[in-house]
Amino acid sequence: MPARRQPRFVVITGSDTGVGKTVLTAWLARRLRARGIQAVALKPLCSGGRSDARALHAANDGELTLDEVNPWHFSAPLAPVLAARGEGERIQLPQVVNWARAVGRRFDLVLVEGAGGLLSPLGEGFDTRDLVRELRGTPVLVVPNRLGAVGQMRLIFEALPRSAKARAQMVLVGGKGGDAAAGSNPTLLKEWLPGVPLTLLPWVTGGAAASPASGRRISTALKSLTAALQG
Secondary structure, eight states: OOOOSOOEEEEEEESSTTSSHHHHHHHHHHHHHHTTOOEEEEOOEEESOSHHHHHHHHHTTTSSOHHHHOOEEESSSSOHHHHHHHTTOOOOHHHHHHHHHHHHTTOSEEEEEOSSSTTSEEETTEEHHHHHHHHTOEEEEEEESSTTHHHHHHHHHHHSOGGGGGGOEEEEEOOSSOOTTTTTHHHHHHHHSTTSOEEEEOOOTTGGGSOTTSSHHHHHHHHHHHHHHHO
């Protein structure tokens, strides 16, 4: 396949593991591809299983192999840096960046999902913040919409590289039941982080396997976000 221009990188990160990053990344990949955008979702490192990578592989419609989507995977349910060391590997930042750029040349837009939170150690001396910086990616910050979300989002935003803050996108992911803070969080976030775009993603049964067209609210939320990511 002929080489393409340098792709646009989008790095999906958040406050923790299990906050909805994979679901969002899979939905974005499906929606972008359905609109004719040459987009792909990647998960560089994972530990404790490959379920997230498999979800992204499925969302890519077979465009890449599972190992192309997720080249570094380790068995222990630990931070990737520790899981890798336990299997005799030490992953370096240049390895991951060069891999992402090589795969990305085949596409116009590349979604890169981190592991854990923004500052969770991925490899030797680097985390997802370093991927945002090196790939010059648009950071998408994912936080569950519940009590504490505003503080978590502010912490993640402040930890971003200075050059990436102007490109940041915030996503609040609804829970199955929600709590009293869920309704007021969006207003408070806009007060404390004015000018940073915010997407509200409601709860949908089925997770990453669910169709992004399964509900009008999901479709509307993704429409605004995908338009922003395309630039």
